[in-house]
Amino acid sequence: MAQSMVKEFTKGLWAELPPFRLVLGLCPVLAVTKSVENGIGMGIATTFVLVCSNLLVSLLRNIIPAKVRIACFIVIIATFVTVVELVMQAYTYPLFLKLGIFIPLIVVNCIVLGRAEAFASKNSPIFAIADGLGMGIGFTLSLGALGAVRECFGNGTILGNPVFGSDFQPFTFMVEAPGAFVCLGLMLCLMNLIGKK
Amino acid sequence: MGDYFVLAISCIFVNNILLAQFLGNCPFLGTSKKMETATGMAMAVVFVLVLAGVITWITDTYLLKPLNIEFLRTLSFILIIASLVQFVEMFLKKSMPALYAGLGIFLPLITTNCAVMGVCLININEEYTFMQSVVSSFSYAVGFGLALVLFAGIRERIIIARVPKPLQDTSIGLVTAGMIALSFFAFKGMV
Numbered sequence: 001m002a003q004s005m006v007k008e009f010t011k012g013l014w015a016e017l018p019p020f021r022l023v024l025g026l027c028p029v030l031a032v033t034k035s036v037e038n039g040i041g042m043g044i045a046t047t048f049v050l051v052c053s054n055l056l057v058s059l060l061r062n063i064i065p066a067k068v069r070i071a072c073f074i075v076i077i078a079t080f081v082t083v084v085e086l087v088m089q090a091y092t093y094p095l096f097l098k099l100g101i102f103i104p105l106i107v108v109n110c111i112v113l114g115r116a117e118a119f120a121s122k123n124s125p126i127f128a129i130a131d132g133l134g135m136g137i138g139f140t141l142s143l144g145a146l147g148a149v150r151e152c153f154g155n156g157t158i159l160g161n162p163v164f165g166s167d168f169q170p171f172t173f174m175v176e177a178p179g180a181f182v183c184l185g186l187m188l189c190l191m192n193l194i195g196k197k
Numbered sequence: 198m199g200d201y202f203v204l205a206i207s208c209i210f211v212n213n214i215l216l217a218q219f220l221g222n223c224p225f226l227g228t229s230k231k232m233e234t235a236t237g238m239a240m241a242v243v244f245v246l247v248l249a250g251v252i253t254w255i256t257d258t259y260l261l262k263p264l265n266i267e268f269l270r271t272l273s274f275i276l277i278i279a280s281l282v283q284f285v286e287m288f289l290k291k292s293m294p295a296l297y298a299g300l301g302i303f304l305p306l307i308t309t310n311c312a313v314m315g316v317c318l319i320n321i322n323e324e325y326t327f328m329q330s331v332v333s334s335f336s337y338a339v340g341f342g343l344a345l346v347l348f349a350g351i352r353e354r355i356i357i358a359r360v361p362k363p364l365q366d367t368s369i370g371l372v373t374a375g376m377i378a379l380s381f382f383a384f385k386g387m388v
Contacts, residue, residue: 023226023227024223026219026222026223027219027221027222027311028219030222070279071276071279074276074308078276079272081271082269082271082272085268085271086268100322101315101318101319101322104271104274104318105220105311105318107271107275108308108311108313110223110309113309177217177382178216178375178382179375180375181372181378182375182376185364185367185368185369185371185372186368186372188368189363189364192362192363192364192365
């Protein structure tokens with residue numbers, strides 16, 4: 001029992017790492033990773049929604065009729081997204097402004113609906129939480145890593161602290177839109193290289 | 198009239214929904230391997246996005262705002278989009294089977310296309326008027342289609358090319374998308 005729970009948890013961290021392996025939920029991955037802070041903030045918000053919706057979907061899995069299950073899942077997810085939206089507006093307003101439209105858009109993040117449909121609707125609540133938490137942390141780490149690379153080269157800082165000397169010329173391509181695509185593509189390539197061994 | 202033209206240009210090129218705003222990237226990578234599927238998806242998005250833009254704008258202005266329940270925006274928009282997609286699917290199946298066969302599997306996928314939801318939210322956030330929302334929804338959808346079809350054209354070529362193994366498939370796709378985004382970058386000073 002404990003062993004298989006660990007398995008459900010860790011698969012989100014490497015074997016099925018959401019943005020890279022499953023190539024789902026790319027929009028926030030590309031859009032909010034201009035800095036580490038934004039990336040991790042977005043990751044935590046998504047993790048919260050993922051764990052809560054997984055839990056509720058799993059608890060209600062025998063009650064929800066199969067034909068309208070997608071609609072039910074979406075309502076559950078949208079409810080938690082609204083919670084996150086209001087909480088962030090109240091406590092982390094600057095971050096809320098920076099992430100902007102991407103907070104309500106967690107609703108249509110394919111990872112959340114994907115996990116509800118593929119995992120939570122078939123497994124018991126404890127496993128669903130482990131799965132949601134693993135996926136969420138994997139997602140957060142990926143966003144943080146991508147944010148770190150882009151912030152480091154595009155701005156010369158990590159979490160606002162300068163990492164290069166004062167004569168460093170920021171490579172602004174990295175923080176602009178095209179840099180996001182190229183950077184993610186190259187990171188995916190790197191993961192393929194490591195994963196092959 | 199001139200204002201609408203500027204808005205349309207800005208939505209199609211300068212703020213292209215896929216390449217500058219990063220919305221709707223999942224179908225962008227998922228359906229761009231073949232030209233046929235790309236055009237199918239593009240058409241379906243234009244169709245649904247205009248309808249969704251109009252309906253959500255009306256809902257927000259005449260229902261949510263007067264009642265002061267804007268916090269329900271996320272929930273109501275996603276329900277509108279989901280039911281709209283379902284409705285469009287049933288309607289097309291009955292009355293236009295040819296078009297339905299063409300759009301086919303792409304219609305249900307649009308529910309979780311964040312471009313649709315994103316544009317609806319942008320319309321509200323930018324406080325567009327009714328006509329402006331119609332123009333922006335249509336132009337964003339056209340911009341989506343344009344980028345998707347361009348990308349699919351290039352991707353069909355990449356399949357023939359010899360790509361290093363770790364870079365294959367999605368990886369090279371993303372780098373290519375970056376190059377297209379770079380070319381769209383040139384429009385930045387235009388509007």
